[in-house]
Amino acid sequence: EKMKALLVILCCVVAVLSQQQNDDNFVQNDDSPFRGTRNVEFDWSLVKRVVGSAKSNTIMSPFSVKILLVLLYEASGEAADISQTQTKRELRTVLEPNGDLNATRTLYRQWLDSALSQHKEYDLEMATKFFVEEYIDVINKYQIISDHYYSATVDKVPFSKPKEAASIINNWVKNTTRGRISELVTADGIEGAVITLINAIYFKGLWTYPFPENGPRQTFHAAQKQVQADFMEQNGQFYYDDSATLDAQLLRLSYRGGKFAMYIILPHQGSSNEDVLKKITPASLHQALWYMDETDVNVTIPKFRFDFEEELNQPLQDIGIREIFSQNASLPLLARGKGARNEVRVSRVFQKAGI
Incomplete structure (x- = not known):
């Protein structure tokens, strides 16, 4: 052939x-x-x-x-x-x-x-x-x-x-x-x-709303272990939803310019990334995004690369x-x-x- x-x-x-x-x-x-x-x-x-x-x-x-x-x-x-x-x-x-x-x-x-x-x-x-x-x-x-x-x-x-x-x-x-x-x-x-x-x-x-340069260093709970990591932290109003359908919290962090944003999905305690991923469909995610509203949120995120x-x-x-x-x-x-x-x-x- x-x-x-x-x-x-x-x-x-x-x-x-x-x-x-x-x-x-x-x-x-x-x-x-x-x-x-x-x-x-x-x-x-x-x-x-x-x-x-x-x-x-x-x-x-x-x-x-x-x-x-x-x-x-x-x-x-x-x-x-x-x-x-x-x-x-x-x-x-x-x-x-x-x-x-x-x-x-x-x-x-x-x-x-x-x-x-x-x-x-x-x-x-x-x-x-x-x-x-x-x-x-x-x-x-x-x-x-x-x-x-x-x-x-x-x-x-x-x-x-x-x-x-x-x-x-x-x-x-x-x-x-x-x-x-x-x-x-x-x-x-x-x-x-x-x-x-x-x-x-x-x-x-x-970031539209920048994090303070010197964030805390604290424990990050990974899947199989705990490690010390540098974090970014701030309080403010962000688009947020606590979704029962996805069993997770959703947070939107926007970038300056008005076109792009990062969406973070954090599983509820007792739920894993794999559990949430199974529940995500175009329809369920669309619904969760609709429910997002400006809310006072304390945001703490590990720095990563x-x-x-x-x-x-x-x-x-x-x-x-x-x-x-x-x-x-x-x-x-x-x-x-x-x-x-x-x-x-x-x-x-x-x-x-x-x-």
Whole structure:
């Protein structure tokens, strides 16, 4: 059987949370939770499978994975095709909403325009790039769609020289993540590849309500042990809910700029992270967010920093996206040239993230 050329999908995500002194002239115009409709079934299905199998703290971005899978859907055939391949049917599950491609294109363009607009209160860098072998041409129509709706661009690299190709890719990742992730790929990891598709996200935000610089040092109760840790602590009004449905408390910590926030879910005593995760559904989480209201809260959070990396082939197959990894993968609109067109399959989906 003829072997297919390899397409490698990689994601890297970095979040940097920073303190800043209170600014009496600062006015936050929009500091309330988003309570609109979210299409997050794919997101939570993926998160639950990754967290369930991970043996360490986990950080991941379903959005970073979704945008790459949507790009593969765009490559799986014309939107008007009546006869759909299994590849296309499986990838359709990541579209928003209800498998509507036009709605998906509009939403991603709106999200990217909003997220990437320059703002003095935070730094956000999000970039998507195809690295393709020098003898392969990405089909012009597909390239236009990828750029117009998803801001994805194309660079040629010599995959026949894996060390050189890895260096080019890693330099791009390093620049995009401001040096936080300096090595996403190795020469061995991309050997045999003809296309590598990468989404990189870097976010540096300032708390709307900064924590005092010198917080207490106290005991942190981890799952299997107790450790001494530095904490951040403050009292104030925050959006909060004590959810009986989730058996947990929810807290919203906003970032300056009015677009982004961190949501913290703390299980009730006697309940575990795993217990809460089982109870989280798009509907139950949506309800809890609706119930959040401004409340006087004493917030005490351990300072933390960690990295996480995970291959996502198996979690994606577990939720029904399988054919892109097989010899039957059909991505005819992606590229042409030796080793391209219907000869491409996905060999690896990998995400590396840090906070």
